[in-house]
Amino acid sequence: MGYPENVLATDEHVVLHRHPHWGRLTIPALILIIASAAAAFLAGYVNTLNWEQNAKTIVFAVIAAVWLILVGWLSIWPFLNWWTTHFVITDRRVMYRHGLLTRSGIDIPLARINSVEFRHGLVDRMFRTGTLIIESASQDPLEFQDIPRVEHVHSLLYHEVFDTLGSEESPS
Known part of the structure; x- marks a missing residue:
């Protein structure tokens, strides 16, 4: 480009x-992978529990919100800063x-x-x-x-x- x-x-x-060098993006990429794996693991675990569907939905929403905040702040934002430098x-x-x-x-x-x-x-x-x-x-x-x-x-x-x-x- x-x-x-x-x-x-x-x-x-x-x-x-x-x-800037792509190495600046290694930690944000690792955070994306680890946060996604942790969110998937937690969502899978919650899905195996015998809870009401409304409770599971709320927990899924909390997991998604925490994942979105972590990934947005620690992965997407650094990538966009890299891209615009x-x-x-x-x-x-x-x-x-x-x-x-x-x-x-x-x-x-x-x-x-x-x-x-x-x-x-x-x-x-x-x-x-x-x-x-x-x-x-x-x-x-x-x-x-x-x-x-x-x-x-x-x-x-x-x-x-x-x-x-x-x-x-x-x-x-």
């Missing part, structure tokens, strides 16, 4: 578009957008970037993810966590910055 063209300037092209490099800027109900973001023009660093530990390297650190001329370094293939992104961004600076400094 490409980044929406309506947020790009005229003649601006997306070089890279990434969501974008790290985009264009031929002119770096954009970071995140948030589901309240959106926020930052744009860093490539010409303003002073340095690009990355950091990833052993576990991050195993999952091919890491933190990208961008230092611009006007503010403290910005850290972008869980960037997939952070070394590749670092190299690509460095080359884009070099190309941008080279084109601005070259005589016309």
Whole structure:
């Protein structure tokens, strides 16, 4: 899925578009599986009891409500946050957008970037993810966590910055 063209300037092209690393979704996925298994087990157990049908219906509704709250809060919400988080490099800027109900973001023009660093530990390297650190001329370094293939992104961004600076400094 490409980044929406309506947020790009005229003649601006997306070089890279990434969501945070999929590893951010492992705990929400485990919670979905465990909560569903527990709800199914409880519903199956309640179904074997010799209770009145109205009592069983109420207990089923409580189980479903607890399951829905747990899954919605701890699985669906993190997935939607992951889905609506974008790290985009264009031929002119770096954009970071995140948030589901309240959106926020930052744009860093490539010409303003002073340095690009990355950091990833052993576990991050195993999952091919890491933190990208961008230092611009006007503010403290910005850290972008869980960037997939952070070394590749670092190299690509460095080359884009070099190309941008080279084109601005070259005589016309």
